[in-house]
Amino acid sequence: MSSFMSVFGLWMAVFFTFSIFSFLYKDNPFYKFGEQVFVGLSAAYWLVYLFYSIMLPNLFTKLFTDLKGNLILLIPATLGLMMLLRIIPKTQWLSRFPIAIMIGTSAGINMLRYTKSDMLSQISATMINPFNAATTSAMIGNILLIFGTICGVYYFYFSKKQEGISAVPSKLGIWFLMISFGASFGYTVMARVSLLIGRLEFLLKDWLHIIK
Amino acid sequence: MKRNLPLFFAFFCGLLVIVSEFIPHRPFSLMIDTLQEWFMIISGFAIILGQISLFQSNINKIKQKDSGWMFYLAGLISFILMLIVGMFWGTQETGGLFGHGTALQARLGMKPFDYLFEFAYMPLSSTMFSLLAFFIASAAYRAFIIRSFESNLLMLTAVIVILGRTSFGSMLTGWLPQGLRFWHLPNLSDFIMEYPNSAAQRAIMISAALGIIGSSLRIILGIERSYLGSDK
Numbered sequence: 360m361s362s363f364m365s366v367f368g369l370w371m372a373v374f375f376t377f378s379i380f381s382f383l384y385k386d387n388p389f390y391k392f393g394e395q396v397f398v399g400l401s402a403a404y405w406l407v408y409l410f411y412s413i414m415l416p417n418l419f420t421k422l423f424t425d426l427k428g429n430l431i432l433l434i435p436a437t438l439g440l441m442m443l444l445r446i447i448p449k450t451q452w453l454s455r456f457p458i459a460i461m462i463g464t465s466a467g468i469n470m471l472r473y474t475k476s477d478m479l480s481q482i483s484a485t486m487i488n489p490f491n492a493a494t495t496s497a498m499i500g501n502i503l504l505i506f507g508t509i510c511g512v513y514y515f516y517f518s519k520k521q522e523g524i525s526a527v528p529s530k531l532g533i534w535f536l537m538i539s540f541g542a543s544f545g546y547t548v549m550a551r552v553s554l555l556i557g558r559l560e561f562l563l564k565d566w567l568h569i570i571k
Numbered sequence: 572m573k574r575n576l577p578l579f580f581a582f583f584c585g586l587l588v589i590v591s592e593f594i595p596h597r598p599f600s601l602m603i604d605t606l607q608e609w610f611m612i613i614s615g616f617a618i619i620l621g622q623i624s625l626f627q628s629n630i631n632k633i634k635q636k637d638s639g640w641m642f643y644l645a646g647l648i649s650f651i652l653m654l655i656v657g658m659f660w661g662t663q664e665t666g667g668l669f670g671h672g673t674a675l676q677a678r679l680g681m682k683p684f685d686y687l688f689e690f691a692y693m694p695l696s697s698t699m700f701s702l703l704a705f706f707i708a709s710a711a712y713r714a715f716i717i718r719s720f721e722s723n724l725l726m727l728t729a730v731i732v733i734l735g736r737t738s739f740g741s742m743l744t745g746w747l748p749q750g751l752r753f754w755h756l757p758n759l760s761d762f763i764m765e766y767p768n769s770a771a772q773r774a775i776m777i778s779a780a781l782g783i784i785g786s787s788l789r790i791i792l793g794i795e796r797s798y799l800g801s802d803k
Contacts, residue, residue, distance in 0.1 A: 364678060364679045364680060364686070365680055368686060368689065368690030369690070371690045371691060372689075372690045372691070372693075372694040373694075375691060375694045375695045375698065376694050376698045379695060379698040379699055379702060380698060380702070382702060383702070383705060388642075391639055391642045392642055392645055393695060394642070394699075395642040395643060395645050395646030395649075396645055396646060396649045396691065396695065397692070397695040397696065397699060398625075398646050398650075399645070399646035399647060399648070399649035399650035399651075399653070400649050400650070400653050400687065400691055400692045400695065401692065401696070402622055402625055402650050403622075403649070403650045403651075403652075403653030403654040403657065404653060404657075404688065404692055405618065405622075406618070406619070406622050406654060406657075407653070407654060407657030407658065407662065407684065408662070409615055409618050409619075410657075410658070411661070411662060411664075411665045413611055413612070413614075413615045414612070414615045415665075417608060417611055417612055417615075418612050418615075431605070432612070434609065435608070435609035435612040435613055436612065438609070438613050438616075439612055439613050439615065439616030439619075440616070442613060442616045442617055442620055443616060443619065443620055443623070445620060446620070446623055446624070446627065451800075452573045455573065455574070455577040455799050455800070456576070456577050456580060457613045457616070457617075458577070458798060458799070459577035459578065459580040459581040459584075459798075459799070460580050460581070460584050460609070460610070460613065461610060461613055461614065461617065462581055462790055462798050463580060463581030463582065463583065463584035463585040463790065463791060464584040464585065464588060464606055464607075464610045465610070466581070466585045466786075466787040466788075466790040466791050467584065467585035467586070467587070467588025467589050467787070467791065468588055469783050469787050470585075470589065470783065470784050470787035470788065470791075471588065471589060471592050473779070473780040473783045473784060474780065474784055477776040477777065477779065477780035477783075478776075478777055478780035478781065478784070481773045481776050481777050481780075482777065484773070485773060496753055496762065499766075500762060500765060500766035501766070503766045503767055503770060504766050504767075504769060504770045504773075505770075506770070507766075507767055507770025507771060507773075507774065508770045508773045508774050508777070509774075510774070511770060511771050511773070511774020511775065511778075512774045512777050512778055514774070515774065515775075515778035532774065533721060534721065534724060535767055535770050535771040535774070536771045536774070536775075537721045537722075537724045537725045537728070538724060538725075538728045538763065538767045538768060538771060539767070539768045539770075539771030539772055539775075540725050540728075540771075541724065541725040541726065541727065541728025541729040541732070542728055542729070542732045542763060542764060542768045544707075544711075544725065544728075544729040545728065545729040545730070545731075545732030545733045545736075546732065547703075547707065548704070548707050548708075548711075548729065548733060549733060549736060549737075551700060551701060551703045551704035551707055552701075552704050554697050554700050554701035554704070555701035555704045557697060557701070558694075558697060558698050558701050561694070
């Protein structure tokens, strides 16, 4: 039975793979079917994952095993239920309270996190002596690093119109950004192509046994 | 009360997080731990709300017999099926409401949730993302025909990075003498990643951090209140 189900599963995987690839020809019912099944499965997958990894250990297990000791957890549970009231138009306003708590908390957390990790640490990492390098290419690289960071930040300064001489650093900033986008683009291409190779390998190896 | 009290909550929670960073002692440390635990639980409910909304929207489309309603029905059925098997027999590590489903496991060779994951979710997800390889190729072609200096810079970097990370790129410039090793594609690709790319990434990170700090302050101080929605 187990081997039958394995073969059935394999054919199901092949069917879904071809359904999605059929979009390369044009939009068709097979693709639409695969797309909606994917939406349904991924929504349920994340819901189940959320239940077992967050809701069960942090709320339900604690409440069911020791209610008296965890009475305080009834507050987030109530707030959570208030959040669900958003689907009823008359009680929609009640969801503002949990949303406000979430937004306020995440604003505080983000403000601190980004100040420390993304702003201060990046600025301090850029404050280096460019000439203190082992090789000439590393020295040129360090100069480019400092220069590129300053020009890039200047490009994002929108409070004053950048024209004339003040537009030059901004233009150089765009060049650095384009290099970075190109590198990201290259990596994305490689990641997607490797996924494509994975699917072709599945079809030719696991399904058709053409390659070993 | 409907607007001002939530605004006060947002201000209080935001301020509490910031104060606790500078005074990492009781009662602030305890308060921040509790708040973070609550945050996680409420976020869980927020995700459930999103799933209910998806469910409702699919039900409405099916009820109104919108075009392609049968596809939405398929989506709904797959959602319910995955949810049921996950809740009843659990996932790879955890048991569900009916335990681990040993009999079913013997039939399927794995848990029903993992079976659906392996033979339906995983092929769908990886094929969907691999499809992007073709669209990226068309995007690259469009970038090439723009023929501006910036687009050429982008494509040239992309080509160097791609070639530099493959054995083909290594083979192309492998013959270069020692004095010109810098132009060897893997070395050039490493240089681009380490310096100009890092510079631009740093500029983006610093600028985005400034934006996030500004918008966080606006939320905490109650200047930004669009998340509360309208009074209707």
